[in-house]
Amino acid sequence: MVSSPHEAMHRIFQEYPGLFSRVSEVLGVHIPPPTSATVLPNDLTENSPVERRVDTLLRIDTQHDGPFLLAIEAQGKKDPRKTTSWPYYVSYLHNKYGALPVLLLIVCQDHTTAQWAATPITIGLRQWPTLTLNPLVAGPHNMPVITNVAEARKDLALATLAAITHADNPDVGAILKTLSAALREAPDNIAEPIAELTAQGLGNRPAAQQWRNLVAVDTSFYKSFMSEEIRDEGRAQGRAQGRAQGQAEAQAKSLLLILDARSIALTDALRQKITACTDSPLLNQWLQRAATATTADEVFTPDH
Template sequence: MVSSPHEAMHRIFQEYPGLFSRVSEVLGIDIPPPTSATVLPTDLTEARPVERRVDTLLRIETRDDEPFLLAIEAQGKKDPRKTTSWPYYVSYLHNRYGGLPVLLLIVCQDHATAEWAARPLTIGLRQWPTLTLNPLVAGPHNMPVITNVAEARKDLALATLAAITHADNPDVGAILKTLSAALREAPEDIADPIVELTAQGLGNRPAAQQWRNLVAVDTSFYTSFMSEEIRDEGRAQGLAQGQAQGQTLGQAQSLLLILEVRGIVVTDEMREKITDCTEPGRLREWLERAATASSAEDVFGQPTGR
């Protein structure tokens, strides 16, 4: 039950809105005198369901028996809406989980976003902030650049996050090469998630293709989805190349046979020219000419204007 003192201590400000100006003077806070005040509804219950989701939420237990909540947000660019969302997440989680401490970690891939995300978020007045949120930020400005294979092997998860946050680093090729080399001796159940997470983290950047090439070479024994996809692409590419080579070889052999049947002398230089040709269109043109040619010049001369 709400007590009378409770009611009096807040309702007096409804009756005398200007009172706060004088209270602030007593408390030593320099706040300009109000020109007006409006009494607003006090019910803070959501009028309609609003879906709010933090990217990842973990309850962390510690050796000191001081558990806390770790809320993790991946931030790809500056977003002014987060200045209201992030404080809400923290205050809501603190209330829902019985007052457990809440730590907000922001993970970024570029310096500008990391610098923006690291700024304290203040709710309140300039003279007296009511709530200040200090996000912890991990990004290219503070994550290590790992180009030593032994160092990467010591902590593959950290090496993976470091590679992802440095996706736009000019030396990302060396970073990814180090990570792929570190995975060579890792068990599949450890390597597979790292292969996939790194690919996802690189997105559609040029570095993503570098990673695919490295995985195809350095981790050829893995059975992860991306590794299988890369090998499938390689097999398809190899099949296509084989078919193309087979086609040109067949055309070259047919051309030599036609020339022989028609009694046209084929010099070593001409034979080499035919067998070394990798252009099916050119070989087809020579074949068509050989059908009616009376000399080598008729076959290998300039195009007839077809």
């Protein structure tokens, strides 16, 4: 089953195709900014029972260097099958699109997977390799740690990808706080997809709750499913608290009725103690004692 972080790590390039030129710069490869970008079908299946799909496939057009194909794979862990599927993707795209150069970008969230993904894949004999695949790899080992709000604001897409790839960084709280602060001044149509992609990219890691807490502080800039989910949780919590309070009030009333019916005298302080109590198990304990008690001490003194 495809995970949320997996989807976020490649879908962000569909949302912001120009992001690749900044990522490639971070990776030490000069790719000029695109003049346009087109999302292409990612189905690389031939007329055979084997189905192959690259996560995201973009046609990137540049002003001076011409167009090229960018195949993006989000990789959450080592997978030996990729050593055969990745060369297939590149050779298939090279065959299908002919004159267009093909680049493969692997996006990871941990150092071990990134190091594995960056290893060249060689096909052929040891003495004479027929084909060597050199993917570009973006991950926590080379993506910037952005903790400056002004820097994040200058390139929100790169800041988002950096936050996703650093999801397990001990300083991820500072990274997410920076991104959240940068988004507060962004228009809704920019802030909403970025906030959602960030939540998706963090998956079920502890950092995801940190992000939810940051978004919950001020959801005015973010109205997508996550903020609505936070509001729903708040409403549900409020309903649960209301039910608990109602139960405690009913128990307190029942306790007073039983004590009055059994002619057990209560001081004003004890009546206040009963009506102010919101501890349902404690009220239930008092109710059980009241059924057999003859004095107030037998109800409220722990030794009885």
